[in-house]
Amino acid sequence: MKTIVTESADEAARFIREGGTVAFPTETVYGLGADVFNEAAVAKVFEAKDRPADNPLIAHVGDSSHIERLVGSIPDSAQAFIDTFFPGPLTLVMPKAEDVPAIATSGLDTIGVRMPAEKITREFLEACRTPVVAPSANVSGRPSPTDWRSVLEDLEGRIDCVLKGKPSRFGLESTVVDCTGDVPVVLRPGAVAIEQLCEVVPETVTFAGSDETEARSPGMRHKHYSPRAKVVLFDRGAVRQASACPENCAFIGFGEPPEGSSLTMIVDSAEEYARELFGFFRLCDRKEIETIICETVPEEGIGTALMDRLRRAAA
C-alpha cells in the first residue's frame, strides 16, 4: 500500500469517506482515523497498529451533532465538561449509542468521545462528515507520534494517507474521564489537569494505577509509550549525584545533564517537557541510545500526566 502524504484536509477526508485509514494531527498527538460506522475500516486501524482487539478506540467529532450519533444519553457531569473543555484535549467516556459497531469500543457499552481544537483537525473532521475513531498513530507500544514524520516512521505503507500538520502543541494524549458512574473518574491523566476538572465537577476522582482503573480502561493494562532504550527516572538534584552516565546514554530534564550524556535536551517548563518527550524518545531510538535518564517533575497540572507517561516508559 502506498501512503499518500497531503496538506489538504479535503483530500485526506476523502480517504475516510471511502473506507480508508488516515493519520491526522491533533493538539495532543497524531491520531490514526477511520469512519466509526464502517467496521471494515475500523478493523484496518487495529491491524495497521498491531493493536490488541480489547483496547477500545476514541471517537473524534468536529461538531456537537456528531456527539448525539455516538452517545445514548449524555450524563450531567459529561455535559458540564463538554461545556467547559470542548473542543480540547479531553476524552469523555459515556454510554454508547446502539448503532456504534462493537469493534470500535472493543465490545464495551461505553464510548470515549473527543472534540479536538486544532484548526486543521476540525476542517478534516468536518469534511469527513462522520465521527472518526482514532487511537494514537503509532505501532502499539511505541511512543505516540507528535509530528507527521514520526507517523511515517511507524506506519508508512500500512495506512492510506497522512494529513500533514504542525507538531502537536501538548505532546501527550488527552485526559480520559469516565462519566458513566456516580462520580467522574479520571482513567488517564492528560493535558486537561485534574485540578481543572475538579473546578467544574468537584467530586471528580482519580484511580490511577488501581485495579479498578485497569478494569474500566482496558488500554491502561497494555505497555505504552516506550522507546527501545531503557528509561531511568531521577529526581531533580539527584541527577548530578547519579555519577556518570552509563555508556551511550541521553538526558532530558531541567538541570545539568549527568556527565557523559551523549544526547541532551534541556527544557524550561513542564509544558515544554511534555511537548518534547515522545519526540525525544524517538530521536534516542534513531541514534541507538541505550539508556535515557529523565528528570522527574512535581505532580501538578500537566506534571501529573508527564509523570504517568514517564513511569510507564520506565516500567
Ligand code: TXA
Ligand atoms: O489524545 C488522544 O487521546 C489521542 C488523539 C489521537 O486523540 N488518542 C489516543 O488514543 O491516545 P489511544 O487509543 O492511544 O488511547 C485511548 C485510551 C486507551 O487507554 C483506551 O483504553 C481508553 O482511551 N478508552 C477508549 N475508549 C474507552 C472506553 N469506552 N472506556 C474506557 N476507556 C476507553
Ligand code: MG
Ligand atoms: Mg495510544
